[in-house]
Amino acid sequence: MKKTLLVTIIVMFLLLTVSCGQKNFDSTKKGPVTIATFIDTEGAVLGKMMVKLLEHNGFQINDRTEFGTPDVLRKALLGGELDLVIDYTGSGQFYHDRNDDDTWSDPRKGYETIRELDREKNKLIWLEPAMANNTEVIATTRVFAAANKLKTMYDFADYVNRGGEVRLICSASFAENIRGLAGYEAAYGFKLRNDQLIILSAGNTAEMLKALVEGTSNVNFSLAYGTDGALEQMNLVVLEDPKSIPPVYLPAPVLREEIHQKYPEIEALLAPLFRTFTLEILQQLNAKVAFEGQEASKVAADYLEANGFLK
Amino acid sequence: MLKPPGIEKVGLTGVALGIWATLWLDLAMLRPNRLLTGDLLSARQLLGASYPFLLLCWLLLLGLVLCKKNNVLLNLSAGTLAGLIFIFCLRQAGQGVTLPAASSLPFARVSLARGLWVLLLSSYIVIFSCSRQLAARALLRLLMSAVVPVSLALLLFRGDLDGLSVVKEYLARRDSFLLEFNRHLVLSFTAVGAGVLAGIPLGYSVFRRLLPERQVFLFVNLAQTLPTLSLLALFMIPLTFLGRAFPLLGKLGIRGIGFAPAVIVLFLYSLLPITRNTLAGFRVVDSREVDIAGAMGMTAGQIFRRVELPLALPVIMSGIRTALTQTIGNTILAGLIGAGGLGSIIFLGLAQAAPDLILLGTLPVILLAWLADWLMQLLTTVITPEGVRHTHDFT
Amino acid sequence: MISLRNITKIYGGRAAVSNLSLEVSEGELCVLIGPSGCGKSTTLRMINRMVDPDQGTVLVSGSNVKSLRPEALRRSIGYVIQSIGLFPHMTVFENVAVVPRLLKWNTGRIKDRVAELLVLTGLEPAIYSRRYPRELSGGEAQRVGVARALAADPPVLLMDEPFGAVDPLTRSKLQAEFLTIQRRLKKTVLFVTHDVEEAVRLSDKIAVLRDGFLIQYDVPEAFITAPADPFVANFLGSDFSLKMLSRRLVKDYCASLSPSESVPPLPRINDKTTMKEALSRFVSSGSNRLLVESSSGAPVGQLELRSLLKPFRG
Structure with missing residues (x-):
């Protein structure tokens, strides 16, 4: 009797916790639409903007921003568990194993290629991307760049070939990719020895840039992404790449065809927003979150408000 | 059940750890922004004028632990004091963003450094040793164990710890x-x-x-x-x-x-x-x-x-x-x-x-x-x- | 009351019990005795259907146990085992109340019954009711075991070496107490032991088993005069008749003193002691007469050494 009661209580408690986990959606509104993004700063900012914009326009949103690593996100999208995500055009080279031509180095061509391939094969719709290339570049400190007259990758190649000291920190995928470090080396004519590299398995640049700024392990160059926030604030500069070696990575909303057909207005709502994004604007937005420590959803709301998207 | 030893070895260990942290360890780090590492602050730098007061508290606690044996009142005071010392240092760390060194840093925040964790351990040890002696007084024991969590909640509620990086991260999400x-x-x-x-x-x-x-x-x-x-x-x-x-x-x-x-x-x-x-x-x-x-x-x-x-x-x-x-x-x-x-x-x-x-x-x-x-x-x-x-x- | 008719139980090709027949009349205490592995416990367990015989029938109160639901049957049969088997998570009260609760007696009735039984077995209810088994001595636990078996007032009791796990002194005390209870309650008891002295002391009838066969079944006295075979005589031991003396009490054999006679200066002995103890007293004192006194110390008669020969020879 005492025991039966206890068992009943435990079972009820379990049911309660499980039922708390289930959300109830209002059937009178549009959606629900599940929005998810990469587990990084830009994913948080752009994700929250899409969430707020769609919510403002009468959608119910299942908010899964900062959902996971790129491969997890892609799998979940293909599995139909996510409706709308942010992805980068250059990722098409990995998704479709098309590394053969210069498609991915051209912003327009890259976008059109991944759009066609994903629509045909995966019933995914790539909406218009932002013209902000979040590509892989090499950064150094402003002071070091000035002292060694480093402005472009040509200067960097000269510096290396002159025997200048180099400690480059980067991700494994960048170091190995023929459109990454290997591509830079071939195009600009230099070669880094293994002892000049510090290779991290993960591709997130926050740790690398921190090492660069603080000179940890004598790091004086680092991989950076084009829209990384706070490059400015941390007194870092990016070496220009006149030959556009790495693929162009433009952030674009990607949604399932089914959702796109059901709610065509999503495209109309997101396009003007993504048109406002430039490299500098994304850098600033990212810096507010990653560097200053502001809340991503607040940064997103402020931006939408200031640009008149929440009228 | 262990027999209570003549001199409380456990409690003394706790006090020794705490004094060590206060004198020689860095309690906090003042970071210029969310990403970069900043300057480490010792207890002296962090507490400024109230540093001697903290030393005095340690002496008092040392005395209490040496004399407390199984006296209820002394045990209660020692445990409470140990908890309050930690809370005081934590609060000062939270206020670290108001230090002059932080005035030029618009995104300043304070991370907890090794010393503060040692202080937490130290107060836990002292409270543990005191509560063992209060085994028979369940209510007093509960009261004493509640000092740290309750004052921590109070500090958080008052916003005294908003300068702490971990609190900022919480507030941001x-x-x-x-x-x-x-x-x-x-x-x-x-x-x-x-x-x-x-x-x-x-x-x-x-x-x-x-x-x-x-x-x-x-x-x-x-x-x-x-x-x-x-x-x-x-x-x-x-x-x-x-x-x-x-x-x-x-x-x-x-x-x-x-x-x-x-x-x-x-x-x-x-x-x-x-x-x-x-x-x-x-x-x-x-x-x-x-x-x-x-x-x-x-x-x-x-x-x-x-x-x-x-x-x-x-x-x-x-x-x-x-x-x-x-x-x-x-x-x-x-x-x-x-x-x-x-x-x-x-x-x-x-x-x-x-x-x-x-x-x-x-x-x-x-x-x-x-x-x-x-x-x-x-x-x-x-x-x-x-x-x-x-x-x-x-x- | 209990009749076993030609029962056989086979374990792994070997007969644990072979074609065994046994009748126990109402109110009788029958002891099953024999060396280890002789089938006595198995026989016992076939009565409450903890084991079902391969052949033969078991009747309790005239009905074939096979026709009864095992649970219902077992609730009407008290069961005591050597390890006692008190439930460690239940108090003494709850242990004794197990069967009454299974029978869905109301609370008041259970309370009264448990108290009554604890008193009967010599345990003060106010002290013992709320104790747990681990707080009891071996003897106390065994008393609770007996009380628990008696709880629902079953007509039949099965006892499997119930006093085997306690020290000799406590065992003797428990045996005496149990005899007193048995004389009052007149249960039909089947009692398994391998201790000949216990068998002699408690039994109305003794059944000797060997290798699953019933060798001899009779009143104890018969085993002195006519043991069935050398095995029985050997198993019961050459001192069997001495053990028999423990069935007899001094008071039944003492000659009364004439009122005029003065109290002779003889070694004294209590009138409730057994004749076996009296023999011991004769040996130790070297006297051939003992003065018998009552529990209060008043002399009631005297015992002659000769009288030791009387019990089994009319």
């Missing part, structure tokens, strides 16, 4: 923190709940020889020996397939990513301790007692409910306790497959190289595991039949 906290609980409890619902019948079936012990434990152990992550990966493919083939299952959350695979994997992990302890629990029941219960005219069901289960329950409960604390920790990995939970905060912190965001995810996991362990102990004691309570030692 209040909504998602609560959501992930809730998800973490749901994930852990669902998994362990399912573990209980499956593990107990499984263990009992093995006990009754309805299932072969070797094969069952081979299966249950297998889940344990595979790394959690590969187990997660293993489930992504078939579950995605299931979810797509049967849309209804998909609607229920049976998918390759998110809640279902996470719960399934965590459930498999919780199965071993529960099944193992269920079997062990029924095995400790004396077969002669079961025999005589039958000879007295109990039906099989009555034997199970009135004799076997009550006697096996304490051991089963300790299996559930192991499973629960272990699962609360393991649930962190759910963050990797989009199931959320505090792990997603930890991995976000790792990705953004933000140590205090990692801390924001880790602290509640530790706290939850500790709390769950404590509650389960309490529950176990309550449901352990009085007659056999002393044959099981739950400490």
Whole structure:
């Protein structure tokens, strides 16, 4: 009797916790639409903007921003568990194993290629991307760049070939990719020895840039992404790449065809927003979150408000 | 029970640790912004004018610990003082952003450094040693143990700690923190709940020889020996397939990513301790007692409910306790497959190289595991039949 | 009351009990005795259907036990075993109340009954009711075991070496107490032991078993005059007749003193002691006469050494 009661209580408690986990959606509104993004700063900012914009326009949103690593996100999208995500055009080279031509180095061509391939094969719709290339570049400190007259990758190649000291920190995928470090080396004519590299398995640049700024392990160059926030604030500069070696990575909303057909207005709502994004604007937005420590959803709301998207 | 020693060695160790931290360790780090490392601050730098006051407090505490023996009032004061010293230092750290050194840094924030953790340990040790002496005064003991958590809550509520980096991280993601906290609980409890619902019948079936012990434990152990992550990966493919083939299952959350695979994997992990302890629990029941219960005219069901289960329950409960604390920790990995939970905060912190965001995810996991362990102990004691309570030692 | 008719039980090709027949009349205490593995416990367990015989029938109160639901049958039969088997998670009260609760008696009735039984077995209810088995001595636990078996007032009691696990002094005390209870309650008892002295002391009838066969079944005195075979005589031991003396009490054999006679200066002995103890007293004192006194110390008669020959020879 005492025991039966206890068992009943435990079972009820379990049911309660499980039922708390289930959300109830209002059937009178549009959606629900599940929005998810990469587990990084830009994913948080752009994700929250899409969430707020769609919510403002009468959608119910299942908010899964900062959902996971790129491969997890892609799998979940293909599995139909996510409706709308942010992805980068250059990722098409990995998704479709098309590394053969210069498609991915051209912003327009890259976008059109991944759009066609994903629509045909995966019933995914790539909406218009932002013209902000979040590509892989090499950064150094402003002071070091000035002292060694480093402005472009040509200067960097000269510096290396002159025997200048180099400690480059980067991700494994960048170091190995023929459109990454290997591509830079071939195009600009230099070669880094293994002892000049510090290779991290993960591709997130926050740790690398921190090492660069603080000179940890004598790091004086680092991989950076084009829209990384706070490059400015941390007194870092990016070496220009006149030959556009790495693929162009433009952030674009990607949604399932089914959702796109059901709610065509999503495209109309997101396009003007993504048109406002430039490299500098994304850098600033990212810096507010990653560097200053502001809340991503607040940064997103402020931006939408200031640009008149929440009228 | 240990005999109280002449001089409280434990308490003295705690005080020594605290004084060491105060004199020689850095308590906090003043960071210029969220990403970069900043300057370390010793207690002297952090406290400024109130530094001598802190030293005085330590001397007072040293005196109290030396004289307290088992005097109720002295023990109570020593424990309370130890807690307050930690709270005071923590508050000063929280106010670190108002130091002159921070005036030129618009995004300044304070991270806790080694010294403050040592101080926490030191006060915990002193409070522990004092509460041992107050064993007979449950209420006073509770009161003393509540000093740190209650004043911490007060400081947080007043906003005194808003300068702390970990608090800033919390404030920057209040909504998602609560959501992930809730998800973490749901994930852990669902998994362990399912573990209980499956593990107990499984263990009992093995006990009754309805299932072969070797094969069952081979299966249950297998889940344990595979790394959690590969187990997660293993489930992504078939579950995605299931979810797509049967849309209804998909609607229920049976998918390759998110809640279902996470719960399934965590459930498999919780199965071993529960099944193992269920079997062990029924095995400790004396077969002669079961025999005589039958000879007295109990039906099989009555034997199970009135004799076997009550006697096996304490051991089963300790299996559930192991499973629960272990699962609360393991649930962190759910963050990797989009199931959320505090792990997603930890991995976000790792990705953004933000140590205090990692801390924001880790602290509640530790706290939850500790709390769950404590509650389960309490529950176990309550449901352990009085007659056999002393044959099981739950400490 | 209990009749076993041609029962056989086979374990692993070997007959644990072979074609055994036995009748125990109402109110009789029958002891099953024999060396280990002779089938006595198995025989006992076939009565409450803890074991079902392969052949033969078991009747309790005239009905074939096979026709009864095992649980119902068992609730009407008290059962005591050597290890006692008290439930460690239940208090003494709850242990004794197990069968009444199974029979769904109301609370008041259970309370009264438990108290009555604890008093009967010499345990003060106010002290013992709320104790747990681990707080009891071996003797106390055994008393609770007996009380529990008697709880629902079953007509039949099965006892499997119930006093085997306690020290000799306590055992003797428990045996004496049990005899007193048995004389009052007149249960039909089947009692398994391998202790000949216990068998002699308690039994109305003794059944000697060997290798699953019933060798001899009779009143104890018959075993002195006519043991069935050398095995029985050997098993009961050459001192069997001495053990028999423990069935007899001094007061039944003492010659009364004439009122005029003065109290002779003889070694004294209590009138409730057994004749076996009296023999011991004769040996130790070297006297051939003992003065018998009552519990209060008043002389009631005297015992002659010769009278030791009387018990079995009319």
